[in-house]
Amino acid sequence: MSKITINNLYKIYNEGKESEFQALRGIDLSIKDGEIVVIKGVSGSGKSTLLSLIAAFSKPSSGKILIDGENISKLPDIFASKFRNEKIGFIFQSFNLIDGLSVKDNVLSPMVLTSLGQDTINKRLKIALNLANIEHKENQNIADLSGGEKQRCAIARALVNNPSIILADEPTANLDKENSLKFLEILKKFKELKKIVIVATHDTIFDELPFVDKYVDMSDGKFV
């Protein structure tokens, strides 16, 4: 059984207005546990919209997204937040880190709402920092980090709650080649951990990677 099943998904912005825009048009997709999926397409093709719907950041105009058999698009806001906190790790294109806080505090930010004990929190922090290869900068302020380090901090934050699904939206768009290659190394680690990873990108560095299970091309809100 698929972990993620998407059926006939549509997302229309400004519906019924002159500026109406169909971002997604009838998307169907199924992803099994431990699969790495790369969604390729130019800017405006609907990749980010699809990721935001899978993360339950927004709701579709029609269609279903089933995760573990539950239609997450129907979840009321409070449950959508809980689902996101427990099951989703999101890596943003512009990292979305909090300036002024240390790496450690940024990574721990998704755990603020959990009721875990301090020992478990410290253990998870250590694992996340280690996986993202940023443990040596634990107490450094975000403002003092390079682009690649910020990216790794964002990855650690996405991992700290031990989510089963990791969504990465243009993860290498703000990185140089060397740091992009480091990201691919981390992606391999995700594969070993049997996490579902969905990467939305137009970067050619993701082409023909042996550990990627599925490539999907997107254009004009549809898979091609």
Place this chain on the structure above:
Amino acid sequence: MSVFLLDSLVVFLFIEFVILLLNSINQVIVLKILKYWDFNASNTFQYSLEKKNYLVNTIITFTIGVKIILFIFFVKSLDDLVPLVPGAMCATGVIGANEYGNILLLFKIFILFLLGVWMIINRLDLKSKELKFLKKKYYLFTIVFIMICIEFILELAYFINIPLTVPVFCCSVVFVVENLPFDLTTLDIVYIFYFIFVSILASNYYKKISISFILNILFLFVSYYSVTYFFGTYVYEEPNHKCPFCFLQADYYYVGYLIWSTLFVGIFFGISPYIVYSIVEIKNKKLLQYNSIILTVFTVICSSYVLFYYIKNGVFL
């Protein structure tokens, strides 16, 4: 001279009108939701209804906040009208100036009670993944909306018909001892007051929501008479001054607002568990704790006036 020359009344009615307008739009959406809601559907229309559901909830929550403030503003406006209404010495004269006043006041209190119940059901609804109380809460809101419409008509009828040339009766005439029900004496009422209060604490302790519901309704009426005919006299320190409104004035440090608000809020927490249970079949026993705490505060405030008077003067009134 018209009562509409008072700025506070014009502002009050304008805000009431805006709230009515907002809720009329709301009601159209509510009717659509009641008719077409199908949580299992994943089509565009259902998703749009789900989005609108959040909008409607936000507007109703906003309405509740505004209505609470407006209620206090309404009571304050009654006092502001005292100099304009001949014969009136306090809000008693103003509220009884025509046949709409008292019914309007009761309507306002009842609407606030229902909106409070709506809010509890809304919280329970948002805590369930399938929004399973959605229809029930909107049926309840539809009743509230009809009442809000009637309330606005009553407000217009009341304020337009306040006589500015004919003298009205005030508290010294309206509240005489003979007005107590069932030929009870003031002392009887006070004994009943404390007996019901203790019974409420006991029933809340044993979490008997239906008994607490009945006792709280009784307590509401008994408290009204006790405060007006007994405790109030200790606030005024005059044995013949019996009025439920005068202590809302600055002369008595606005203590009336504290007395009535603790009574009404306390009673709300006492009767709502049973009403909520009859609608959604969920027992919200925590509210009974609030009921006990707030009614204790109310009883302590009332009793303290009697006690301090006795300590100061060595006698009761």
